[in-house]
Amino acid sequence: MPLDSSFNQLKQPSPYAIALLNALTSEQDFKRYPRGSRFVFVQGGEHQCLFFRTGVVSIENIENSLLLGIASAPVSLGFTSALSDKLLIRALEECEAATIPLDDVMETIERKHLWEIMAKHMIIVTNKLFIQNEMATAPTAYDLLCYQLQALSQEPESIRSQMAAYQYILERTRLSRSSVMKMLSALKKGGYIELEQGKLIAINHLPSRF
Numbered sequence: 001m002p003l004d005s006s007f008n009q010l011k012q013p014s015p016y017a018i019a020l021l022n023a024l025t026s027e028q029d030f031k032r033y034p035r036g037s038r039f040v041f042v043q044g045g046e047h048q049c050l051f052f053r054t055g056v057v058s059i060e061n062i063e064n065s066l067l068l069g070i071a072s073a074p075v076s077l078g079f080t081s082a083l084s085d086k087l088l089i090r091a092l093e094e095c096e097a098a099t100i101p102l103d104d105v106m107e108t109i110e111r112k113h114l115w116e117i118m119a120k121h122m123i124i125v126t127n128k129l130f131i132q133n134e135m136a137t138a139p140t141a142y143d144l145l146c147y148q149l150q151a152l153s154q155e156p157e158s159i160r161s162q163m164a165a166y167q168y169i170l171e172r173t174r175l176s177r178s179s180v181m182k183m184l185s186a187l188k189k190g191g192y193i194e195l196e197q198g199k200l201i202a203i204n205h206l207p208s209r210f
Helices: 004-011 017-025 102-111 115-136 141-153 165-172 177-189
Strands: 031-033 038-040 046-054 056-061 067-072 075-077 087-091 095-101 193-196 199-203
Touching (some): 017 095, 017 102, 017 115, 046 102, 067 115, 067 165, 102 115, 115 141, 165 177, 165 199, 177 193
Antiparallel strands (some): 046 075, 056 087
């Protein structure tokens, strides 16, 4: 199992996110979008960067519909076009967002000498992607479920109170509903986790084996 610090890193916003967003969007108008709005990184054949000043968004893989993560504003996405064109962003609550062509963003970074802060920000993003990859490639179904339970426990209350644990896990893995329900039921019965109407209340202790 990964240490709790890994999950804290995963949920901890980049300390450079606010400064980077402000510097790159100082001349942009943000628009309000309702919950459920969808955003993509390629529009009219042109790569875009997405900036969220307020709100919470999910990051999904377009190819397999797996949910890769949830991010709270400030969020700056789309700097790596090779990856971003495979992603879909969905607003989980009302948000303020601005869309800027990637070429314009790169020009602003050059003009305002933002390469250092960009590099530091991307190091943090890369580290989060590594943690996500570890979670997605767990050796067993039980390990995968435990990773997701620990990730769920780190989500804000607004997410945990709205989503059943099994739903959270199914959206992020290829595990079957029956196997997820079986493992959750056993963990609850053993007192390892606390569930209320299917929602995760607490993780008391996750055994190393199922």
